[in-house]
Amino acid sequence: MRYSVDQEGFYGVFGGAFVPEMLYPNVEELQSEYLNIINDVDFQEEYDDLLKNYVGRPTPLYLAKRLSEKYKARIYLKREDLCHTGAHKVNNTIGQILIAQRLGKKRIIAETGAGQHGVATATVCALMGLECIVYMGAVDIKRQAPNVARMKMLGAEVRPATSGSQTLKDATNEAIRDWIGNPTDTHYIIGSVVGPHPYPDMVARLQAIISKEMRWQLHEAEGTELPERIVACVGGGSNAAGAFYHYLNEDSVGLVSVEAAGLGIHSGESAATSVLGTKGIIHGSRTLLMQDEDGQIIEPYSISAGLDYPGIGPMHAHLIDSGRAKAISITDKEALEAALMLSRIEGIIPALETAHALAALDKMSIKENELIIVNLSGRGDKDLAAYQTYLEGLNDG
């Protein structure tokens, strides 16, 4: 278990819980309880039942024939886009709402970037009858209007984060401040493998269902549980953490983490943390993040709200730093092209985040017949406005 978290919440030098004293009791409560709860039989039965009957798991592992032909490989798509609410995010929110209930919490807060985690949180709060407040950057509220409407339909209150760049990192700051102000009755459902320990490990465990299914599904289809490479996009990194989890100690399986390069890695408008980031602390975790020489956090940029984050989860920082995972950066334009490509050859419109993972196939020097799994983390309905603009641009050009 070289890549799992240690007692104090570190992955190598990354991780930990760098939080103000006001948050210490909240974080400590979770640290001491989360494993007991997750390993409890009663929790597992309820979690498994909801994943099967409510979320619609297992999600298919689909051999994408025309995509495979294009790359002369065997490419499987893990269809997380077919989860209820349209992305992998709900695996985590189902788990965390069950944890929150067992901790006796009455009020749920969350941050969201693209809105997928906000929708997934609003959904499970409706399911369990708990109050739900979602913090979302004011900029993201504008560019992800359909998800804002869905959250409201589900009964959640969407509070705009108006500080800083008004995107995911600022929404996270606001959610943390809410938690400081409401320490006893509130559970904070973080949507990614970021934040203070135990969040990175807790969220990774709740997303690990993705790779658990991949193993038996691939065995059924190909007679082996091990692909040659797994490709996933990384903002904070929750879908990648889930897709990698049960393969971390399988050295023959290559792990590809795909980041958003925005307008280009060195354009000044990017979110490619593994290239542009240095060691520091963001949202209570020591990890790689984009910052200046004074430690001021640099406002990132990506067309994809879900990847528009200046850090990555500490587990991913460790995987990349140790050479276990390889990072590839994809620009806005490459992601848009890949989204169109998949739509036209497989009839699947992916989320903009996921489109980054698909675009990475072009940069991977794929061997003939290589067995690859791409984690198709979400569907593209929420991004139709961006896709429409892109299509109109193509037609005009």
Add this chain to the structure above:
Amino acid sequence: MSRLTDLFSKKQSDILNIYFTAGYPKLDDTERIILALDKAGADVIELGMPYSDPMADGPTIQESGSQALKNGMKLAVLFDQLKDVRTKTQIPLVLMGYFNQVMQFGEEQFFAKCMEVGIDGLILPDLPLEVFAREYKDMYKKYSLDSIFLMSPQSGEQRIKRVDELSTGFIYMVADASITGKQGEITKKQIEYFENVDKMGLKNPRLIGFGISDHQGYTTACNYANGAIIGSAFIRQLKQNPSNERITDFIYGIKGHHLIA
């Protein structure tokens, strides 16, 4: 003896600690405001190092930090602004900021620089107690820096004892479950918490901060601890009018010296 220890050995009550953000409202205001506060009767100054993502602070302090950063404030600039301050005042000066700033500057270089310009202590709310104990305690000592930690109403008894054990100078007693700048009256529940901590017989003096904004709050804090810390209310004053006269009026107002002033 550190300037903080010295202060608390001479004066155990009614300590007024004023927070302001370095480089706010104008980049070069730092030293002027320090001297004006000293002259007006503040006992301790907590100088904020502006940060892009101040997790424990409310909108007032975050905005002042954003403005200071826009003004061009950097740690190197701040240390330069402070290089002669000890020829002009002996008021205890404490730096407050986030641990990432210290990490990026280089921890030991940062501590050394603090000692060089005459900083007396550090408040780094997101530096975990145990990380401090393991990695930095000896360095603080080497550079004669007091380690000021926070306690909150949610801190349990064992935790408070650990905070007391690792703190020097004073303990920052967070008044309420909140970020900085929240306004409103001090509640009965808060008073209970103040009283309970008071009975614990901690070795360090305590200053109460977060949500203390006026004479009444200051008086209450002084009744249950050694004094109070005021930040957001002072930032609001600086935003409205940062002149030395208004700074003096503000301090007199907090202390209740209106009539004799």
